[in-house]
Amino acid sequence: MPAIIELEHITKIYPRPEGESQILADVSLEVMDGEVLAVVGPSGCGKSTLLRIIHGLIPPSAGVVRFAGRAQDGINLSCGMVFQSFALLPWLTVEQNVMVGLEARGLDDETCRKRAMKYIDKVGLDGNEEAYPRELSGGMKQRVGLARALAVEPKVLLMDEPFSALDALTSINLREELIDLWGDPALPVDTIVIVTHLIEEAVELADRIVVLASNPGRIVESIKVELPRPRERKSPEFSALVDRVFSLIV
Amino acid sequence: MPIEPLPSTGISKVLGLCEILDDHQGKEDVYRLAQDLHMPFGELLLVIKGAEMLGMVETPGGDAVLTPLGKRALESSMNEKKALLRQAMLKLKVFQHVLKLLENAQENEVPAEVILEELAVLLPQEQPRQLFTTLLNWGRYGEIFGYSRDTDQFYLQKPEKTP
Amino acid sequence: MKFSFTQAARYTALVLLVLAGAVLLVAGGVRYLPARGEMPAEVRHLPVYAAWSFLRMLIAYFFALAFSIPYGFLAATNKRAEKVLLPLLDILQSVPVLGFFPAAVFFFVSLTHGSRLGVEMASIFLIFTSQAWNIAFGCYEALTTIPQDSFDALASQGVHGWQRFRILYLPACVPKLVYNSILSWAGGWYFLIACEIISIGPTEAALPGLGSFLKRAAAEGRVGLTLTGIAVLIAIVVAMHLFIWRPLESWSEKFRYEFAASTVAPSRLLVFYRELRLVAYIGRTARRLAAYVARQKIRLFPPRQVIADLEALPPLWRRIVGRTIGILASACALYILVRAGMALVVVLRPPWPHQAWMIPAALGASFLRLLVAYILALAWTIPVAVWAGNRPRAMRIVGPFAQIASSVPATSLFPLIVMFAIHHRGGTNIAAVLLVLTGMQWYILFNLLAGVHAIPGDLKEATRSLGLTGWRAFKTLTLPAMLPSLITGSITGWGGGWNALILSEYLPYAGKVYSVLGIGTLLQEATVPPGNQAMMVLSLVAMVVVILLLNRFFWRRMYNWAADLYKIEY
Numbered sequence: 001m002p003a004i005i006e007l008e009h010i011t012k013i014y015p016r017p018e019g020e021s022q023i024l025a026d027v028s029l030e031v032m033d034g035e036v037l038a039v040v041g042p043s044g045c046g047k048s049t050l051l052r053i054i055h056g057l058i059p060p061s062a063g064v065v066r067f068a069g070r071a072q073d074g075i076n077l078s079c080g081m082v083f084q085s086f087a088l089l090p091w092l093t094v095e096q097n098v099m100v101g102l103e104a105r106g107l108d109d110e111t112c113r114k115r116a117m118k119y120i121d122k123v124g125l126d127g128n129e130e131a132y133p134r135e136l137s138g139g140m141k142q143r144v145g146l147a148r149a150l151a152v153e154p155k156v157l158l159m160d161e162p163f164s165a166l167d168a169l170t171s172i173n174l175r176e177e178l179i180d181l182w183g184d185p186a187l188p189v190d191t192i193v194i195v196t197h198l199i200e201e202a203v204e205l206a207d208r209i210v211v212l213a214s215n216p217g218r219i220v221e222s223i224k225v226e227l228p229r230p231r232e233r234k235s236p237e238f239s240a241l242v243d244r245v246f247s248l249i250v
Numbered sequence: 251m252p253i254e255p256l257p258s259t260g261i262s263k264v265l266g267l268c269e270i271l272d273d274h275q276g277k278e279d280v281y282r283l284a285q286d287l288h289m290p291f292g293e294l295l296l297v298i299k300g301a302e303m304l305g306m307v308e309t310p311g312g313d314a315v316l317t318p319l320g321k322r323a324l325e326s327s328m329n330e331k332k333a334l335l336r337q338a339m340l341k342l343k344v345f346q347h348v349l350k351l352l353e354n355a356q357e358n359e360v361p362a363e364v365i366l367e368e369l370a371v372l373l374p375q376e377q378p379r380q381l382f383t384t385l386l387n388w389g390r391y392g393e394i395f396g397y398s399r400d401t402d403q404f405y406l407q408k409p410e411k412t413p
Numbered sequence: 414m415k416f417s418f419t420q421a422a423r424y425t426a427l428v429l430l431v432l433a434g435a436v437l438l439v440a441g442g443v444r445y446l447p448a449r450g451e452m453p454a455e456v457r458h459l460p461v462y463a464a465w466s467f468l469r470m471l472i473a474y475f476f477a478l479a480f481s482i483p484y485g486f487l488a489a490t491n492k493r494a495e496k497v498l499l500p501l502l503d504i505l506q507s508v509p510v511l512g513f514f515p516a517a518v519f520f521f522v523s524l525t526h527g528s529r530l531g532v533e534m535a536s537i538f539l540i541f542t543s544q545a546w547n548i549a550f551g552c553y554e555a556l557t558t559i560p561q562d563s564f565d566a567l568a569s570q571g572v573h574g575w576q577r578f579r580i581l582y583l584p585a586c587v588p589k590l591v592y593n594s595i596l597s598w599a600g601g602w603y604f605l606i607a608c609e610i611i612s613i614g615p616t617e618a619a620l621p622g623l624g625s626f627l628k629r630a631a632a633e634g635r636v637g638l639t640l641t642g643i644a645v646l647i648a649i650v651v652a653m654h655l656f657i658w659r660p661l662e663s664w665s666e667k668f669r670y671e672f673a674a675s676t677v678a679p680s681r682l683l684v685f686y687r688e689l690r691l692v693a694y695i696g697r698t699a700r701r702l703a704a705y706v707a708r709q710k711i712r713l714f715p716p717r718q719v720i721a722d723l724e725a726l727p728p729l730w731r732r733i734v735g736r737t738i739g740i741l742a743s744a745c746a747l748y749i750l751v752r753a754g755m756a757l758v759v760v761l762r763p764p765w766p767h768q769a770w771m772i773p774a775a776l777g778a779s780f781l782r783l784l785v786a787y788i789l790a791l792a793w794t795i796p797v798a799v800w801a802g803n804r805p806r807a808m809r810i811v812g813p814f815a816q817i818a819s820s821v822p823a824t825s826l827f828p829l830i831v832m833f834a835i836h837h838r839g840g841t842n843i844a845a846v847l848l849v850l851t852g853m854q855w856y857i858l859f860n861l862l863a864g865v866h867a868i869p870g871d872l873k874e875a876t877r878s879l880g881l882t883g884w885r886a887f888k889t890l891t892l893p894a895m896l897p898s899l900i901t902g903s904i905t906g907w908g909g910g911w912n913a914l915i916l917s918e919y920l921p922y923a924g925k926v927y928s929v930l931g932i933g934t935l936l937q938e939a940t941v942p943p944g945n946q947a948m949m950v951l952s953l954v955a956m957v958v959v960i961l962l963l964n965r966f967f968w969r970r971m972y973n974w975a976a977d978l979y980k981i982e983y
């Protein structure tokens with residue numbers, strides 16, 4: 001499996017009134033084509049920052065991000081991103097929210113609509129096209145976020161704590177549906193980087209887990225998850241792995 | 251038979267509940283479930299009530315038990331799952347009532363206010379706004395009816411598209 | 414992609430169409446229009462005057478929008494521009510309407526050799542100055558509070574340039590734009606009196622309009638006529654409130670970020686409008702027409718293409734184009750500044766007029782008047798806000814009432830105040846304070862109402878469950894919780910007060926002038942033909958400096974202190 005994303009010695013420094021603060025220190029990481037990579041770590045350790053650097057939303061202070069072998073400069077439009085806060089525009093309907101990125105790519109109205117409908121359908125949102133975000137429950141909102149990210153048919157899906165703002169039942173439902181979606185061969189995206197602070201979520205979803213430590217943010221360990229799918233959340237192997245990752249964080 | 255009101259809960263939660271029950275071999279004590287999930291007991295009861303009305307869960311003696319229908323929903327694809335839920339919703343009196351109202355309306359749509367008034371008459375003990383929201387959210391999921399805020403119209407969804 | 418901007422635009426267009434129709438009908442009475450130069454204040458001219466004033470306000474408002482949106486946009490999105498534009502806006506806002514007279518006269522009147530058109534443009538410019546700054550601030554504020562995630566989400570989707578402006582910046586501005594427009598129109602009506610009579614050197618040019626009518630009627634001491642004029646003004650304000658602002662406010666709820674329940678009750682009219690078949694028909698036809706035009710590849714307004722082209726330029730070129738535009742703009746600004754500076758030097762060359770030595774005392778006296786008015790304002794607005802802010806029904810009455818009341822140019826009420834006050838010792842002073850109060854109190858009330866209304870319900874309940882009532886509840890919860898909005902209201906209220914000052918200290922009534930020592934009087938006297946430019950500029954500069962110093966060293970500190978201590982975070 002070749003690496004699709006390579007991070008080489010990534011450092012991020014933010015200026016602060018009381019001096020500079022280093023958020024990420026010398027992070028090197030490869031994301032393999034077709035894998036699900038989970039990034040876990042304590043809150044504030046720089047997980048979101050790392051994800052945004054991968055996407056090119058913010059530049060690293062030092063180091064290089066390579067995508068498919070090429071050094072990247074600016075936003076990488078081969079990535080789609082899902083946000084913890086959903087980040088939907090409240091004045092656009094579900095369909096319009098999903099179409100935003102398609103319009104930006106200059107597709108004509110008919111194609112935009114068709115493509116948006118396809119992904120709205122895939123995430124189970126059909127019937128909600130005309131709804132505004134504020135009419136939807138949290139779970140439905142995040143489905144819109146997911147459909148929007150998928151609609152641009154990215155190579156890599158980046159997810160920043162996508163289920164953290166949801167209640168336990170909703171997040172389980174969405175997680176299962178994400179796994180189903182990922183198993184769908186018709187879906188162009190097969191590489192996922194998911195940031196989470198729930199270890200069980202990481203163990204359930206990921207092929208590999210990267211554990212970050214804080215102050216400054218750095219990689220402590222990278223763990224392969226060899227459990228067979230579908231994964232049994234109640235199995236002893238599952239619990240053992242959860243415990244192991246947990247011990248690395250604290 | 252009196253019309254049963256919809257509990258104010260969402261379909262995602264109902265499906266999540268089925269998923270959890272499946273993890274527990276299809277059966278779990280409701281009180282333990284609330285503790286495990288760190289969920290307010292009252293809220294969990296609403297979810298269970300919703301799941302029960304849709305025939306996905308049964309509640310004999312303080313337990314929540316996954317029904318074969320619930321199990322089937324978990325194993326189906328997205329569109330099959332939606333079809334299953336649609337069938338289940340259409341068995342409910344509230345849905346049948348609103349459906350008939352829409353079918354008889356001109357162009358199969360009515361102002362949202364009409365639905366609100368109808369709900370207030372059908373279920374005088376319930377909060378019509380809240381009921382309206384739940385009905386709409388379920389109905390949208392099952393692609394039974396829709397609502398446009400721009401025109402303030404409630405309408406029947408036409409089962410046109412087959413993916 | 415449409416998100417019902419079209420709907421609002423259609424609605425507004427419809428209302429304006431109806432209003433314009435009314436104006437045309439009335440303008441049928443154009444034969445009543447007096448010849449240029451004479452402006453009889455008679456009831457039969459009122460409709461024509463009202464129509465003229467409305468038209469002026471409308472034109473000024475469109476210019477204010479056209480100015481404010483780009484201004485706020487630039488200040489909010491460009492860090493370097495922000496450093497210049499924001500303080501500049503601060504200064505502009507503290508210059509009273511009269512302060513723009515010289516500019517208005519110089520640019521519009523003298524350039525057109527004193528023609529009617531020039532005077533009209535000057536008047537519209539003055540109205541513009543009472544509307545624009547507030548809207549620009551609103552835009553800036555709305556844009557700077559867009560959540561970072563929204564930017565990230567759009568960037569992630571590859572949205573930029575014109576599309577981003579259309580789907581993010583513009584919609585995010587809408588609620589503030591609507592709300593501040595209401596305030597701006599109120600401000601415009603309030604100062605109309607000062608905007609329709611323009612002194613040019615030794616002469617005065619009066620335009621046909623409600624403002625000049627009211628001023629004339631008052632100066633002649635005709636109370637009945639004044640009251641009739643005010644009644645017409647109130648009728649217009651109420652009509653606009655019912656047919657434009659309420660529906661727009663209700664519509665603008667859609668563009669709010671917070672997902673909390675709305676505080677604005679849905680407007681019956683907007684719902685009614687949606688159901689109107691004719692409107693639906695017009696809308697459909699317009700859409701078809703638009704689609705047809707689009708198919709013909711006629712691009713009336715191609716910013717999307719222009720921006721795309723600009724963005725497609727190689728970085729070097731883009732930088733060169735950007736730099737060139739920047740340098741040209743800076744050069745223009747510099748030229749204007751230098752010319753203005755030179756003019757100032759000429760005007761301010763000593764010897765200064767002997768009245769100049771009165772400026773400090775005048776400022777002091779004016780400040781005391783403002784202080785008294787401020788205390789009076791607090792004395793009644795706080796109880797009213799506490800009472801109404803906790804009662805949604807009362808809110809629904811007090812809010813619109815205050816909006817209407819704030820639009821009435823209270824200066825036109827002065828025949829009544831003066832009649833009452835003149836016979837007492839210090840009567841003119843009392844009148845001045847009362848008039849300042851009218852320019853100050855509403856801003857404070859608006860902000861207090863919003864502040865009290867925003868106190869979380871469970872806090873109110875907790876206070877009650879602890880057995881706190883009356884004064885104690887006020888002291889422990891309500892007062893601290895509304896302190897930030899009290900201070901915001903005070904800042905805008907004092908701004909309004911300084912502005913009103915120039916109309917409050919110098920009262921021409923029934924052929925006589927009643928005036929008290931104050932900066933407003935000095936300013937007014939400087940504009941009385943034949944005019945005294947040096948005095949005008951000196952008092953203006955002194956006043957603006959005092960306002961800015963007060964803002965910087967008193968109000969801003971108060972605000973930071975209150976916001977730090979008493980902000981309720983959820």
Ligand SMILES: Nc1ncnc2c1ncn2[C@@H]1O[C@H](COP(=O)(O)OP(=O)(O)O)[C@@H](O)[C@H]1O
Nearest residue numbers: 014015023041042043044045046047048049050
């Ligand atoms: N724009 C910024 N300026 C300064 N500090 C920032 C900025 N963005 C994030 N930080 C800081 O970087 C650290 C890591 O943030 P983040 O990546 O969001 O952590 P995580 O997602 O792991 O919780 C935090 O301490 C945060 O305060």
Ligand SMILES: [Mg+2]
Nearest residue numbers: 047048049161
């Ligand atoms: Mg984070």
